[in-house]
Amino acid sequence: MTPRLELRGITKRYGKRVVAQDVGLSLRAGEFFVILGPSGEGKSTLLRMVAGIETPDAGSILIDGREVTHLPPNKRNVSMVFQNYALYPNMNVYRNIAFPLKMQFFPPEEIAAKIQAIAKTLGITDILQSSVNRISGGQQQRVALARAIVRSPSVFLLDEPLSNLDARVRFTARAELKKIQQELGQTFFYVTHDQKEAEALSDRTGVLHQGRLEQVSTFEVLYNEPETRWVGDFVGDVPMNYLPDPEGGVGEEIGFRPEWVVLDSAGPRSAMVELSENLGETHYLVCVTPEGKKIILRSVVRHGPGETVRFRIVRAQRYGPDGRRMPPSPSGEGPVEGPLALTTKADARAQGPPPTVP
Amino acid sequence: MGSSSPAPVPGGRGPPNPFRHRLHLSRETWVPLAFILPSLAYIGYFAFYPSVDVVWLSFQTPHPAAFGYNYATLVQLGVWNAIENTVVVTVGALTIQLVAGMAIATILTKEFRGKGVFSSIAILPIGFATVVAAFAFSLIFPAVGGYANSALVGFGLPPVDWIHPSAQALVTIMLADSWKNTPLVTIILLAGMTTIPRSLYQAAAVDGAGPVRRLFYITLPNLKRFIAITLIIRGISEFNIFALPLVLVGSYPPLLTVLVYNLYSPTYPAIYQASAAASVLLAFVAVFIAIVIVMGGTRR
Amino acid sequence: MKPLRPARITLYVAVALLAVIILYPIYILFLVAFSPAHFTLDALYPPQLPHAFTLQNLTTALQSYNLIDPLFQSLQVAFLVAFIALGLGIPAAYGLSRLPPGLAYGITTVLFVANILPALTIVVPIAAEFISLGLYDTAVGLALLQELVVLPLAVFILLGAFQSIPREIEYQARVDGAGLARTLFGTLVPLAKAGIIAAFLLSWMFSWDEFTFAVILVPIHPTLPVVIYDNITRGNLLATTAFAIVMTIPVILLTVVLQKYLKGEELAGGLKG
Numbered sequence: 001m002t003p004r005l006e007l008r009g010i011t012k013r014y015g016k017r018v019v020a021q022d023v024g025l026s027l028r029a030g031e032f033f034v035i036l037g038p039s040g041e042g043k044s045t046l047l048r049m050v051a052g053i054e055t056p057d058a059g060s061i062l063i064d065g066r067e068v069t070h071l072p073p074n075k076r077n078v079s080m081v082f083q084n085y086a087l088y089p090n091m092n093v094y095r096n097i098a099f100p101l102k103m104q105f106f107p108p109e110e111i112a113a114k115i116q117a118i119a120k121t122l123g124i125t126d127i128l129q130s131s132v133n134r135i136s137g138g139q140q141q142r143v144a145l146a147r148a149i150v151r152s153p154s155v156f157l158l159d160e161p162l163s164n165l166d167a168r169v170r171f172t173a174r175a176e177l178k179k180i181q182q183e184l185g186q187t188f189f190y191v192t193h194d195q196k197e198a199e200a201l202s203d204r205t206g207v208l209h210q211g212r213l214e215q216v217s218t219f220e221v222l223y224n225e226p227e228t229r230w231v232g233d234f235v236g237d238v239p240m241n242y243l244p245d246p247e248g249g250v251g252e253e254i255g256f257r258p259e260w261v262v263l264d265s266a267g268p269r270s271a272m273v274e275l276s277e278n279l280g281e282t283h284y285l286v287c288v289t290p291e292g293k294k295i296i297l298r299s300v301v302r303h304g305p306g307e308t309v310r311f312r313i314v315r316a317q318r319y320g321p322d323g324r325r326m327p328p329s330p331s332g333e334g335p336v337e338g339p340l341a342l343t344t345k346a347d348a349r350a351q352g353p354p355p356t357v358p
Numbered sequence: 359m360g361s362s363s364p365a366p367v368p369g370g371r372g373p374p375n376p377f378r379h380r381l382h383l384s385r386e387t388w389v390p391l392a393f394i395l396p397s398l399a400y401i402g403y404f405a406f407y408p409s410v411d412v413v414w415l416s417f418q419t420p421h422p423a424a425f426g427y428n429y430a431t432l433v434q435l436g437v438w439n440a441i442e443n444t445v446v447v448t449v450g451a452l453t454i455q456l457v458a459g460m461a462i463a464t465i466l467t468k469e470f471r472g473k474g475v476f477s478s479i480a481i482l483p484i485g486f487a488t489v490v491a492a493f494a495f496s497l498i499f500p501a502v503g504g505y506a507n508s509a510l511v512g513f514g515l516p517p518v519d520w521i522h523p524s525a526q527a528l529v530t531i532m533l534a535d536s537w538k539n540t541p542l543v544t545i546i547l548l549a550g551m552t553t554i555p556r557s558l559y560q561a562a563a564v565d566g567a568g569p570v571r572r573l574f575y576i577t578l579p580n581l582k583r584f585i586a587i588t589l590i591i592r593g594i595s596e597f598n599i600f601a602l603p604l605v606l607v608g609s610y611p612p613l614l615t616v617l618v619y620n621l622y623s624p625t626y627p628a629i630y631q632a633s634a635a636a637s638v639l640l641a642f643v644a645v646f647i648a649i650v651i652v653m654g655g656t657r658r
Numbered sequence: 659m660k661p662l663r664p665a666r667i668t669l670y671v672a673v674a675l676l677a678v679i680i681l682y683p684i685y686i687l688f689l690v691a692f693s694p695a696h697f698t699l700d701a702l703y704p705p706q707l708p709h710a711f712t713l714q715n716l717t718t719a720l721q722s723y724n725l726i727d728p729l730f731q732s733l734q735v736a737f738l739v740a741f742i743a744l745g746l747g748i749p750a751a752y753g754l755s756r757l758p759p760g761l762a763y764g765i766t767t768v769l770f771v772a773n774i775l776p777a778l779t780i781v782v783p784i785a786a787e788f789i790s791l792g793l794y795d796t797a798v799g800l801a802l803l804q805e806l807v808v809l810p811l812a813v814f815i816l817l818g819a820f821q822s823i824p825r826e827i828e829y830q831a832r833v834d835g836a837g838l839a840r841t842l843f844g845t846l847v848p849l850a851k852a853g854i855i856a857a858f859l860l861s862w863m864f865s866w867d868e869f870t871f872a873v874i875l876v877p878i879h880p881t882l883p884v885v886i887y888d889n890i891t892r893g894n895l896l897a898t899t900a901f902a903i904v905m906t907i908p909v910i911l912l913t914v915v916l917q918k919y920l921k922g923e924e925l926a927g928g929l930k931g
Contacts, residue, residue, distance in 0.1 A: 053829045055386070073832035080833040086826035090848045103835030147834070157833075386756070389838070393753030394765060397746045397809060404784070405772035405806050411783040462676060470669060479677050482684065485909040487867040489883040490902040493890060494683040497690055497699075505686055508703035517703075537683060598776050601869035601883065605890055615870075618778045622874065629782065636779040643776055 002065040004029040004187040005050065005155050010059035012045060012211075019045045020056065021211040027155070032181050032188045034198040037208035038234070043191040044083075046208065047157050050189060052076050063154050074103070080157040083164060085144035087132040094128040097147045104151065118146045121180070138169045145177070149184060156181075158190040162197060174200050195219075195235055207231050229255065229323040238284065241295035242319070243269075251321030258284070258298040260315040267312035271295060273303045285309065409640060415633035428634035435621070435631070437638060440612040444642070446528055447535070447603075447613065448596035454536040455592060456585070459543030464577075466544070467551050481541040488538060492605035495534035499606075521607040528611065531603050538602070539595070543588050550584030551577065590650055597643055614639045691715055691899040699895050719900030723889075729904065731797060732866060732881040738801035739865035740858045743812040746805075747857060748850075751816030752842055766814070773810040777870040780806065785874055795878045803871045808864050812857040819853025820846065859916055863909060 003026040012020040019042035027033050037043045048054045050061055052073035060069045068076045079100065087096050094115060101111045119125040122142045127135050132143060141161060148156055162170045162177070178201050181188050192198060198205045199219045206216040215227040219235075226232035232240035232255050241261075245252040271287035274294075285297045287309065303309055318326040419427045462480050466473070483491065498505045499520035507517035521527045554577065562572050578585075600615035609620055618639060621632035689708055690698045697709045719725075750769075754762045781803065785794065793799030823846060831845040832838075847854065869883040876884065882905045889898045 048829070051829065051833050053832065072838070073829070074835045074837055076833075078833060080830065082826040082830060084824060084826055086824060086830035088827060088831075088845060088849075090851075099831075099836075100834035103840070387758070387761070390753035390756040393749040394757075397750040397769065397813065398765070400746060401769060401772040401806070401809070404802060405775050405780060408780045408783045408787075409775055412779050415783060458676075461672070465669065465673060465676070468669065470666075470673070472673070476673050476677060479680055482680060484863075485906060485913050486684070487883055487886075487902075487905050487909070489867075489869055489886045490687070490905055491683065493886060493898055493902055494687040496890070497686050497895075498683060503702040503704070505704060505706065508701075508706065511703050512706075537680070594774050598778070598870070600778065601873075601887070605887055615776070615778050618782065619873075622778075622782055629786070632782050636776070636782050639776045640779045643774055647774065 001028075003027055003062075004031070004064060005189060006062040006065075007046075007050070008060045008062070010046070010049060010056045010061070012042075012049065012054070012056050018042075018211045020049070020059075023059070023208075023211070023213050025206060025213065025216065027187055027189060029187055030185050032178070032201055032203045033190065034202035034205045035189070035191045035208050036195060036198040036205050036235075037193065039193050041209060042211040043193070043208050044159050047080075047159050047189065047191050050155070051078055051080050051157050077154045078157055079148040079151065079153040081144045081148045081159065081161040083160040085140045085161075085164070087140060087143060087147075089133055091132070092128070093124065093130050093132055093135070093143050096132060096143055097128075097150050100147060100151050114150055115146075118150050121183075122146050137165055138173065141165060141173060145180070149180070149186070152186070154187065156186055156188045158188060160192050160194075161190075163192070163194065177201065207234065209234070223257075225317060225325065226255070227325050229319050232317070232319075238296045241293075241297075243289060243293055243295065243313075244291065245318055248318060248326075252326070253319050254313070254316040255319050256313050256316040258296050260313060261297050261311050262314055263297065263299055263309055263311050265310050267310040269312060270308055270310045271297070273305055273307045273309060275305060276303055278302075412633045412636050412640065415630060416637040418633075419630055428630045429638075431631050432617075432634050432638070435617065435635075436612060437614075437617065437635065440614045440617045441638070441642070443524070443528060443611050444597060444599075444614045447531055447599060448593060450528070450532040451535045451539075451596050451599075452589065452592055454532060455540045455543045456588065458536060458540045459547050459588070462540070462544045463547040463551055466548055480544055483538050484541045486538065488601045489605055491538040492534055492602045495530065495537070496606050499530045499533075524611040527607045531599070531606060534606055535596070535599060535602055539592060543592060546584055546588050546591075547581060550581045554580045586650075593646060593650075594643060597639070597646065614642065687899065687902060690895075691903055695896060715896045716900045716903070719897040723894075723897050723900075725901065725904060728880055728882045728885040728901075731876070731879050732883075732905075734797045735801050735804065735872075735881055736862045736865040738797060739804050739808055740862040742801060742805050743808050743861040744854060744858060746809055747812040747816050748847065748854070749842075750809075751813050751820050752846065754813070754817050755820040766810075766817070769810040769813055772806050775806070777803075777807070781871055781874050788875065795876050797876075797879075800871055800875045800881070801865070803875060804865050804868050807868075808861040811864075812861055815857045815860065816850065816853050819850035823849050855916065859912065863912070866905070866909060 005025070005027040007023055007025040010020050010023040012018075023046060025033075035043050035046060045054060049056050052068070052071060052075075055070065060067055062068065063076060063078065088099065091099065097115050097118065098111050101114060106114075115128070116125070119128055122145065124139060124142050124146060127139055127143075132140065135143070141164070144161065148158075162173050165173055174197060181201075188201075190197075190201060202219055204216060205219050205222055207214045207222065209230055214231050215222060217225075222231060222235050226235060226240065229240070229242070236257060238258060240255045240257060242253045242255050245254045248254075269289070271289045273285050273287050275286040277284045277286070281300065283299045283302055285299055285303055287295050287297055289295060297309065297311060299309070318328065320326050416428055417426070466477055466480065486494075500507075501519050501521050503517070504520070506520065511517055519526065520530050558576050558580075559572055562576055567575060598615060599613065600619065603613055603616060604619070609616055612620070614635065618632055618635040621635055622629070692711055692713070692715070693708055694710050694712050694714070698704050754765060757765070784803065788794040788799050791799075793802070827849065828841055828846060831841040836844060867883065868881075869887070872881045872884050873887065880888065882901060886898055886901045886905065889895075889901065
């Protein structure tokens with residue numbers, strides 16, 4: 001089946017700064033794909049190249065199998081929601097939503113019908129005649145969304161559409177966005193720096209770092225099997241922990257999440273607590289190991305600074321000196337130090353599939 | 359427009375077009391350039407071409423005489439005097455306009471009853487054409503009689519010939535020009551003053567600076583960019599001042615522009631000498647710009 | 659009522675003094691226009707205050723001089739200049755706003771050099787050129803030269819207007835299916851309205867006032883400033899007052915009606931960036 005959107009070897013530089021380096025991607029029809037990465041490292045540029053606002057230095061972009069790399073935006077059949085919504089300030093809500101339809105020469109009755117339907121779905125019927133400068137941020141976001149989904153393009157491009165909302169509205173808007181995407185069954189290409197959004201929304205997530213796609217997979221896999229140490233550090237509430245791999249060669253380390261560790265007074269490892277941070281049910285313990293490495297562990301009980309805790313690692317990934325993930329140790333089991341004993345509810349995440357070689 | 363760009367390599371994996379790369383003319387650059395091109399072509403034909411032409415003409419002469427004959431004639435026609443007068447008027451008028459503009463702008467930053475009316479009055483002269491302003495001033499400052507002299511005589515003072523002795527004529531020109539152009543200076547300086555945070559003044563007042571020191575330590579340094587803009591815009595206009603002296607005092611004492619016009623006059627079509635005088639004017643403006651650029655360059 | 663502080667008194671005195679100085683020439687102009695000549699121009703030391711009111715000066719001037727043709731010529735040239743300023747200026751300003759800053763700065767500088775070149779320097783050789791092109795003594799020819807001064811200013815104001823529009827609005831229009839022209843004229847131009855009106859007004863008013871190009875280029879079909887100059891040199895001072903008043907009224911009306919567009923922030927244009 002032809003992918004809905006395909007990027008091949010996309011490269012883009014601004015002077016010396018590389019914002020995209022040989023990026024290759026392929027989106028299925030109906031997929032919610034999220035590009036996740038830190039601000040200013042090329043996410044928006046990638047989206048803009050798909051939109052046709054910018055042109056890649058090399059590589060090609062295909063939409064429904066059609067080469068569009070050098071086509072202007074209006075010939076690509078995509079729609080887009082910008083971070084600042086880019087509502088036309090000289091038009092009211094109705095005329096904003098009508099604009100893309102007018103550009104395609106829809107008859108007025110059909111435009112009116114489509115807008116009424118969309119407005120009902122998004123709950124903006126009573127503000128259709130309002131000026132876009134007089135409505136709340138949440139309403140502006142819905143109007144921008146309505147304008148994007150009122151026609152049926154091949155791909156929807158969304159550039160951090162929720163980041164201008166305040167935290168409370170953002171939460172409901174996120175759920176709503178996912179629901180709409182599922183109802184429409186359309187392909188969403190979504191850019192964000194917020195991993196919570198990636199986790200909640202995406203079918204698959206691509207992590208972009210300094211113009212390179214570090215890993216493309218479900219969020220679950222990103223979290224449990226980060227392909228690079230950078231991804232392990234970026235994804236998750238706290239960075240991954242690393243300790244030298246007893247079975248590995250020089251520079252090889254094992255990486256593990258706090259919840260892949262069981263505090264066990266009979267455990268083979270020890271660390272001294274430096275700092276303890278209470279987060280609801282759990283405590284995050286910033287510890288120093290005898291090797292002098294800083295790691296973060298979790299505990300259901302309080303441990304004060306200066307205390308020594310013993311633990312065992314029940315699950316881990318191995319990373320080579322280049323920072324890339326290596327296959328599990330020759331025994332095929334991975335560096336596991338005893339059976340997993342669930343200590344908190346939150347540890348449920350560690351029950352994910354065991355590490356496998358892709 | 360898109361058709362003229364090189365056809366994209368299918369798949370895009372091939373090397374980028376080296377020609378396009380060397381010129382750095384991406385699509386993002388040449389499309390905007392195409393929008394600017396008509397203006398540039400227009401400016402080129404109507405401004406740059408004649409400017410070069412006038413310098414070329416200034417070295418042509420019907421006499422098979424020596425190189426620079428036209429310029430030699432200019433000296434006999436009093437070009438030095440004209441240059442001197444132009445400089446005097448420029449410096450004098452700029453000074454008056456800066457001081458008056460500063461005073462009015464300062465007043466307009468304050469709150470007082472009747473401020474709305476006063477701000478309308480302050481920009482009113484913009485609505486009067488230069489020739490109209492010159493005409494009104496010629497009613498006030500003629501050679502004999504007139505409204506200024508009527509006031510002087512009313513106070514028991516002797517009347518003054520406002521336009522014949524060179525000095526009076528130049529002062530009259532400066533006054534009329536300042537009346538017409540101070541509002542523009544006021545607008546620019548006022549825009550500049552609104553960018554200065556009030557807290558700076560409050561801090562300075564707390565630190566014990568009176569109004570005068572606040573002017574020199576806060577207002578003027580923060581207005582530097584705006585004063586520079588004013589000087590450039592008004593300075594160039596002052597060199598080109600033409601309608602106003604022509605209406606107000608006629609051809610004498612001559613300014614550079616008036617000299618060009620006198621030479622050009624259709625009844626005495628001395629096109630080559632006119633070109634020479636015009637070239638002097640051009641050189642003058644060029645020197646002024648150079649000075650401003652050099653000064654701006656060292657200040658930054 | 660509390661007594662005024664000395665600083666207040668100084669302020670009011672300064673305001674009053676400046677207001678009188680600014681209004682005085684305007685007052686004299688109207689005094690001469692609406693008083694019988696023997697109280698004004700015919701008197702050696704005319705009285706400062708009005709003694710009698712008459713419309714005679716104006717009616718005589720309007721009857722005995724051809725005012726309609728110069729008025730029409732002035733209007734024609736001013737509108738031509740203003741429309742050419744927008745026609746060339748809007749695309750140029752849009753283009754500049756989309757170029758890399760360094761290149762845009764260079765081009766703006768080149769445009770402003772044209773603004774700086776002395777009118778008399780340009781007009782001497784171009785007058786001869788215009789005769790052969792058939793543009794001599796035509797409204798179009800005069801407008802094309804006045805445009806030299808106006809266009810850089812108009813581009814500057816419009817550039818500021820376009821720069822203040824978020825780039826995303828333009829991208830959005832493109833993604834929504836609008837072509838280049840439709841994006842510029844359907845989306846960006848309406849948003850730059852205030853700047854466009856300011857540029858139009860400024861261009862119009864400059865042309866209305868312009869004398870140097872006019873006196874040399876349109877001697878047979880002169881504009882109002884040239885007619886005023888001609889009448890002064892011929893000594894028709896009463897007629898001149900009538901022309902002066904006719905010339906001033908449209909500008910005052912325009913300024914009052916469109917005052918809100920003639921503010922510093924519109925005119926400051928690209929300076930903000």
